[in-house]
Amino acid sequence: MSGIVIREVTEEDYEGVVGIRTAYGGRDYLPGLYHNILKRHKGFVAIMDEKMVAFRFMYLVDNGMTILPRAGRVHQDYEGLGVYRKLDEFTMQVYKDVKYKAVSFHNRNATLMKKVEEGAYRITLNRKLKTYRTTLKSLKSDIQKRTLQNDVKHVDSDDLKGILSNTDVTKHMFSGDIFASCWTPLRIIPENTSHVFADNGVVFGSSVDDAEKAMISIGHPVLSSIGVSYVLDFYGLQRNDVADHIVKHFTKHRRL
Numbered sequence: 001m002s003g004i005v006i007r008e009v010t011e012e013d014y015e016g017v018v019g020i021r022t023a024y025g026g027r028d029y030l031p032g033l034y035h036n037i038l039k040r041h042k043g044f045v046a047i048m049d050e051k052m053v054a055f056r057f058m059y060l061v062d063n064g065m066t067i068l069p070r071a072g073r074v075h076q077d078y079e080g081l082g083v084y085r086k087l088d089e090f091t092m093q094v095y096k097d098v099k100y101k102a103v104s105f106h107n108r109n110a111t112l113m114k115k116v117e118e119g120a121y122r123i124t125l126n127r128k129l130k131t132y133r134t135t136l137k138s139l140k141s142d143i144q145k146r147t148l149q150n151d152v153k154h155v156d157s158d159d160l161k162g163i164l165s166n167t168d169v170t171k172h173m174f175s176g177d178i179f180a181s182c183w184t185p186l187r188i189i190p191e192n193t194s195h196v197f198a199d200n201g202v203v204f205g206s207s208v209d210d211a212e213k214a215m216i217s218i219g220h221p222v223l224s225s226i227g228v229s230y231v232l233d234f235y236g237l238q239r240n241d242v243a244d245h246i247v248k249h250f251t252k253h254r255r256l
């Protein structure tokens with residue numbers, strides 16, 4: 001493929017980048033989070049025919065041990081031509097000294113599921129996903145009706161660092177070495193705390209002083225053109241506490 005230029009993006013590239021394509025049926029997080037993500041991670045764009053035709057962010061996580069491409073987009077007129085492959089080659093060359101590459105995807109993504117079957121990718125974390133849709137009015141009324149049954153406390157950055165450093169807790173709370181925070185796979189190490197709180201992340205915990213029963217919930221509000229998606233990740237699941245955690249998150253973000 002000729003006539004392709006790939007370069008790092010800046011704040012000024014916002015319009016060009018979000019104009020490449022909308023994704024996820026209007027629930028695309030890229031327009032709402034572009035500037036925020038760019039403060040912490042690098043983004044790269046492919047230019048052809050003098051216009052931006054492909055993009056991806058490169059998240060460096062796990063204390064520099066893992067590179068995570070995110071928010072990949074190819075303009076529909078240029079799809080299937082290998083532009084994304086070129087962008088992959090270029091960006092992976094930039095991070096060639098990083099030990100691991102990770103991607104997160106839905107199991108309906110046939111292309112990447114095939115790569116798993118072929119052995120090109122190894123699954124390190126498998127999460128069940130449930131999606132609910134509601135209105136602000138009905139959410140408010142449900143929250144007001146509910147009396148909290150359990151002691152669910154706000155978990156700040158120091159608290160989370162403590163949890164991620166304490167193997168007595170983590171061996172019960174997580175299965176394996178990886179957890180996910182809003183689709184970002186992270187190793188269970190205290191250095192990843194800042195990635196959890198980035199992009200308006202909020203954490204609540206219950207029974208946090210009991211290594212076997214401790215539970216946390218990580219919430220991220222994601223603004224898009226069709227509303228707010230609130231992504232919640234639960235760990236150390238205590239079924240009785242789940243509803244209280246949900247109420248705590250939505251009470252915290254009641255002004256959204």
Ligand SMILES: CC(C)(COP(=O)(O)OP(=O)(O)OC[C@H]1O[C@@H](n2cnc3c(N)ncnc32)[C@H](O)[C@@H]1OP(=O)(O)O)[C@@H](O)C(=O)NCCC(=O)NCCS
Pocket residue numbers: 021023024070071072073074075078079080081082083084085086103105109111112115
């Ligand atoms: C997914 C998308 C970027 C692929 O574009 P494309 O033009 O078909 O890509 P190319 O033909 O250049 O390259 C295909 C390569 O991308 C990889 N790829 C496809 N979907 C991918 C995904 N969701 N994440 C990472 N890589 C992906 C393929 O495995 C293939 O790699 P290979 O050459 O090693 O086999 C494009 O269809 C798109 O913008 N979709 C809408 C947004 C979206 O769903 N993005 C998902 C990433 S967050």
